[in-house]
Amino acid sequence: xxxxxxxxxxxxxxxxxxxxxxxxxxxxxxxxxxxxxxxxxxxxxxxxxxxxxxxxxxxxxxxxxxxxxxxxxxxxxxxxxxxxxxxxxxxxxxxxxxxxxxxxxxxxxxxxxxxxxxxxxxxxxxxxxxxxxxxxxxxxxxxxxxxxxxxxxxxxxxxxxxxxxxxxxxxxxxxxxxxxxxxxxxxxxxxxxxxxxxxxxxxxxxxxxxxxxxxxxxxxxxxxxxxxxxxxxxxxxxxxxxxxxxxxxxxxxxxxxxxxxxxxxxxxxxxxxxxx
Amino acid sequence: xxxxxxxxxxxxxxxxxxxxxxxxxxxxxxxxxxxxxxxxxxxxxxxxxxxxxxxxxxxxxxxxxxxxxxxxxxxxxxxxxxxxxxxxxxxxxxxxxxxxxxxxxxxxxxxxxxxxxxxxxxxxxxxxxxxxxxxxxxxxxxxxxxxxxxxxxxxxxxxxxxxxxxxxxxxxxxxxxxxxxxxxxxxxxxxxxxxxxxxxxxxxxxxxxxxxxxxxxxxxxxxxxx
Numbered sequence: 001x002x003x004x005x006x007x008x009x010x011x012x013x014x015x016x017x018x019x020x021x022x023x024x025x026x027x028x029x030x031x032x033x034x035x036x037x038x039x040x041x042x043x044x045x046x047x048x049x050x051x052x053x054x055x056x057x058x059x060x061x062x063x064x065x066x067x068x069x070x071x072x073x074x075x076x077x078x079x080x081x082x083x084x085x086x087x088x089x090x091x092x093x094x095x096x097x098x099x100x101x102x103x104x105x106x107x108x109x110x111x112x113x114x115x116x117x118x119x120x121x122x123x124x125x126x127x128x129x130x131x132x133x134x135x136x137x138x139x140x141x142x143x144x145x146x147x148x149x150x151x152x153x154x155x156x157x158x159x160x161x162x163x164x165x166x167x168x169x170x171x172x173x174x175x176x177x178x179x180x181x182x183x184x185x186x187x188x189x190x191x192x193x194x195x196x197x198x199x200x201x202x203x204x205x206x207x208x209x210x211x212x213x214x215x216x217x218x219x220x221x222x223x224x225x226x227x228x229x230x231x232x233x234x235x236x237x238x239x240x241x242x243x244x245x246x247x248x249x250x251x252x253x254x255x256x257x258x259x260x261x262x263x264x265x266x267x268x269x270x271x272x273x274x275x276x
Numbered sequence: 277x278x279x280x281x282x283x284x285x286x287x288x289x290x291x292x293x294x295x296x297x298x299x300x301x302x303x304x305x306x307x308x309x310x311x312x313x314x315x316x317x318x319x320x321x322x323x324x325x326x327x328x329x330x331x332x333x334x335x336x337x338x339x340x341x342x343x344x345x346x347x348x349x350x351x352x353x354x355x356x357x358x359x360x361x362x363x364x365x366x367x368x369x370x371x372x373x374x375x376x377x378x379x380x381x382x383x384x385x386x387x388x389x390x391x392x393x394x395x396x397x398x399x400x401x402x403x404x405x406x407x408x409x410x411x412x413x414x415x416x417x418x419x420x421x422x423x424x425x426x427x428x429x430x431x432x433x434x435x436x437x438x439x440x441x442x443x444x445x446x447x448x449x450x451x452x453x454x455x456x457x458x459x460x461x462x463x464x465x466x467x468x469x470x471x472x473x474x475x476x477x478x479x480x481x482x483x484x485x486x487x488x489x490x491x492x493x494x495x496x497x498x499x500x501x502x
Contacts, residue, residue: 087462114466146366151450152459169366170450172459176343183351 038074040065041084041098041224045173048198048256049104057081060194060256064121064240065102067248068223071239072232087152090114093224100236101224104192116229117222118236118275121243122253123267125215126158127193129181129200131208136188138213139163145187148177155191158217174199182208192219194257201258215264233275244269280468280475284457290479292371292453296378296443297483301436303379308386309421315391316420318412326387334384338445342377346449349373366450374446378439385435393428394420396500426498433491437484454479 042061043050050061062081069079084092084103092098093115104124107117128147130136136145139162148169149155156168169186171177177189178199189196193215200209223240225232243249249269253261280286314326333341349355350373357376358368397420405415425432444455454476461472 087459090466110464110466151447151456152461152463154463167363167365169370170456172448172450176347176448179347180351183347185351185354 036074037078037080038069038072038100039080039082039098040069041082041089041092041101041103043085043103044081044083045175046104046195046198047202048258049194050102051198052081052083058256059198060122060252061102061104063252063256064243065100065223067243067252068100068102068236068239071242072235089224093226096226099225099232103224104194104219105222105224106192107220107222111224114227115224116227116233116276117224117273118233119222119240119272120220120270121223121240121249121272122194122221123264123270124192124194124219124221125264126155126190126217126219127196127215128188128190128212129178129196129209130188130212131181131184132210134187134210134212136212139216141212142166142188146185148180148186148189149191150174150177153191159190162216178205178209188212193261193263194221197257197261201256201261211261218264218267220270230275237272237275240272277471277475279465280461280472283465284461285452286454286457286475286479289452289454289457292451293440293443293479294483296371296374296446296451296453297436297440299375300378300382300439300443303375304382304386304435304439305432307379307383309390311383311387312390312394312424313416315387316394316416330384330387332384333381334388336381338377338381338442339448341381342374342446342448345373345377346370349376367452370446370449370451374449374451377446378442381442382435382439385438386432389428389431389435390421390424392431393424393426396427397423398502423500426500429491429495429498433487433495436491437487440483440487441480 042057042065043059044052046059046061049059050057051059066076066079070076082092082098084098084101086103089101089103089105090111093101101115105111105117107120111117128136128139128142136142139159142159142163143165144167146167146169147156147159148171149159151170151172156170160166160168169177169180171180174189174191174195177186180186181189182205193211196211199205200211223236225236243252253263257263311326311329314322315330317323317326350357350369356365356369357372358365362368401419401423402415405419406412410418443453446453447455447459450456458472458476462469465472
């Protein structure tokens with residue numbers, strides 16, 4: 001009797017385990033009815049680029065992804081958004097959990113070893129975000145100042161090359177930097193100007209924070225896809241070219257980063273590189 | 277492997293984890309004992325204060341407490357725990373804020389572990405202590421707490437091991453411990469990520485397993501035989 005009872009409970013546990021794994025596994029084809037879906041990875045917490053508010057997704061990356069997916073034959077309601085934090089972008093692509101990653105994804109040689117890129121669709125550059133009444137006007141003014149960026153990003157290292165004398169602070173998200181900046185306990189935050197413009201344009205900080213000085217690096221935002229998938233890459237590149245040609249690109253930049261945001265006119269709008 | 281250690285300074289990160297663990301453990305042991313004394317005291321107000329402390333801090337998400345230390349204590353109330361004009365202000369300030377958070381959080385667990393130790397002592401002993409004329413403080417110091425600590429070694433050890441692993445949470449305010457370096461490895465050398473995970477796991481095993489084995493034998497030897 002005892003043996004039997006324990007056998008039953010083990011069976012129940014095993015069954016529970018099985019059903020759990022079934023839930024955990026990716027069931028991409030389970031979506032109901034209306035044709036295929038496309039899974040796109042983007043940031044969920046980056047105002048101006050990719051932001052999830054309730055069920056709504058806003059930002060430049062989201063708009064670009066929607067346009068590109070549209071050209072590939074997917075309606076907006078056929079897009080399934082997947083959160084793609086910086087750290088997980090390669091993994092998401094390599095494991096096939098998403099088809100595309102549009103998440104302020106800079107094209108670098110290191111990353112090209114693991115994934116392929118279409119684009120670039122935008123050329124951002126590193127800049128500084130300061131309080132609206134700050135005297136900091138550019139890289140030379142941050143000497144000895146407190147500068148914030150996120151853990152595991154190249155931003156502070158890049159800035160140090162321009163201005164070695166600064167006091168760096170690192171949080172795990174940009175939002176924490178923005179909050180600290182508006183509290184006045186740090187003097188500037190640094191990363192891509194697109195991300196900074198997103199915060200400056202957010203209602204909580206509008207008029208309180210501003211971009212300072214010129215950009216001092218070039219970040220080529222690409223659309224990440226599976227290594228060697230040239231067919232998809234060609235389609236995406238064609239879509240990007242169309243987007244620039246028909247004026248949508250210009251319109252989206254204005255809408256998502258705010259009217260006061262000035263992108264680098266020399267490098268933008270970019271021409272997509274050839275797929276490899 | 278060598279690239280991992282030379283490029284990312286894992287040893288100093290490991291040392292940081294150890295510092296957080298050891299200082300955090302000592303601090304939370306002291307604060308936790310104080311709170312436990314409050315909860316055992318005959319004064320109702322003090323008991324209420326102790327209970328309130330435990331209720332608020334026990335299992336409140338640690339990330340929240342850590343970030344609140346940074347956002348509320350430092351950014352909003354302007355309490356700095358380091359020299360504001362120093363070049364390594366953030367390193368020192370964040371480290372100390374992180375310690376405050378770790379101590380405050382784990383003190384509630386230490387308090388409850390000690391209380392469980394107190395419950396192993398027959399009530400008659402406390403009564404006997406009082407009846408031979410010891411004051412409340414004396415009876416705690418001479419009779420109750422020594423036995424409570426001996427009975428509470430196992431739950432205190434659990435808290436210590438939890439504290440060791442919880443140090444990874446303080447990465448959120450930029451303290452350069454192991455999880456912080458793991459985040460950097462992920463960004464700069466994602467090809468080494470699997471190796472880095474294995475190394476981190478090993479380092480934590482090195483920290484926690486000996487402590488577990490030691491505490492096990494220790495608790496058996498110390499337990500009050502009744």
